[in-house]
Amino acid sequence: MFRAILLLLPAFIYGSVQAQRISAADAASMAVQQDSLHYLSDMILRGKDEQARQDANDRFIPKLVKALKTPYSFNFRFDSLTTVSIQYPQDSSFRIFTWGLELETTFYHHYGAIQMKTDDGKLKLFPLFDNSDYMNPDTIANNKSWYGCLYYKIIQRHYFNAEFYTLFGWDANNIRSQKKLIDVLMFKDGQPIFGGPFFSFMEDSTPKPTRNRFILEYKKDATISLSYNAEMDMIVYDHLISETNQKSKPSTFVPDLDYEGFKWKAGKWMHIDKVFHDALPLGKFPVQQPLDQRRKNMMKPQTAEDINAEQLEKAKKKN
Incomplete structure (x- = not known):
């Protein structure tokens, strides 16, 4: 009984806080608005053509802003918006909404917004404008000039009285390739800044210039990992090679079962060119089959590790 009470306590506390912050009338109103937003967000992803998807997006944005104008809306989780990624940092000082819209050209355009947590419950919102097709990636x-993507993770680091938020993003990109990226978000004078000299390769055997943003582009039907490993306290990602020996064509890049990484040191992510120096763990194998893009959980893009774990679990059940 005591254990059951402990398990229910966090939900009870959260519900109490939410009740104190959002009136019953506002909570009911936001629930109704969420139903409408859920329908439109699903249409943005699955609309029959670009016009239908764009129309849904054009209706979704003002409806979302209207909902967020509700006092203390930051405490409303929007849990039913499964095709919109909503990510929070460890300190819950803000949250980021991101989603993608597929164009008839097979390219993707991304939309998003940062909602700040405010003491008075009033809305403080920074809309994100995807400029990735026209800007230098670095x-x-x-x-207002954002490198658009769908964020799937945020990790927070503190250094010299400043907070650094490392964002992990995914871009379905186009018919030939997709991308994963790491960006660092800071707030200067209350304004969001994406990127900076945070990705250092100075400790490599052959040093390379520091990057303001780290991007991996790879073959459309490949599956790669780019995430934070809590046990190792570092970012780990697949090393990529061209399967056709065309190093200038990222659309031919696939993982080779080796791994690179980044370790946080003195306010930078320092590159590690080889994370593991032993053999491939027993039971781990490359993934050959692509995922159906429209069946993906857009909030949690699967990594190679996720798929390997699923396949190993299925193998255990068969045995």
Whole structure:
């Protein structure tokens, strides 16, 4: 009984806080608005053509802003918006909404917004404008010139009285390739800044220039890992090679079962060119089959590790 009470306590506390912050009338109103937003967000992903998807997006944005104008809306989780990624940092000082819209050209355009947590419950929102098709990928940017993607993880680091938020993103990109990226978000004078000299390769055997943003582009039907490993306290990602020996064509890049990484040191992510120096763990194998893009959980893009774990679990059940 005591254990059951402990398990229920966090939900009870959260519910109490939410009740104190959002009136019953506002909570009911936001629940109704969420139903409408859920329908439109599903249409953005699965609309029959670009016009239908764009129309749904054009209706979704003002409806989302209207909902967020509700006092203390930051405490409303929007749990039913499964095709919109909503990510929070460890300190819950803000949250980021991101989603993608597929164009008839097979390219993707991304949309998003940062909602700040405010003491008075009033809305403080930074809309994100995707400029990735026109900007240098290594450009330090603000919310009006954002390198658009769908974020699937945020990790927070503190250094010299400043907070650094490392964002992990995914871009379905186009018919030939997709991308994963790491960006660092800071707030300067209350304004969001994306990117900076945070990705250092100075400790490599052959040093390379520091990057403001780290991007991996790879073959469309390949599956790669790029995430934070809590046990190792570092970012780990697949090393990529060209399967056709065409190093200038990222659309031919696939993982080779080796791994690289980044370790946080003195306010930078320092590159590690080889994370593991032993053999491939027993039971781990490359993934050959692509995932159906429209069946993906857009909030949690699967990594190679996720798929390997699923396949190993299925193998255990068969045995």
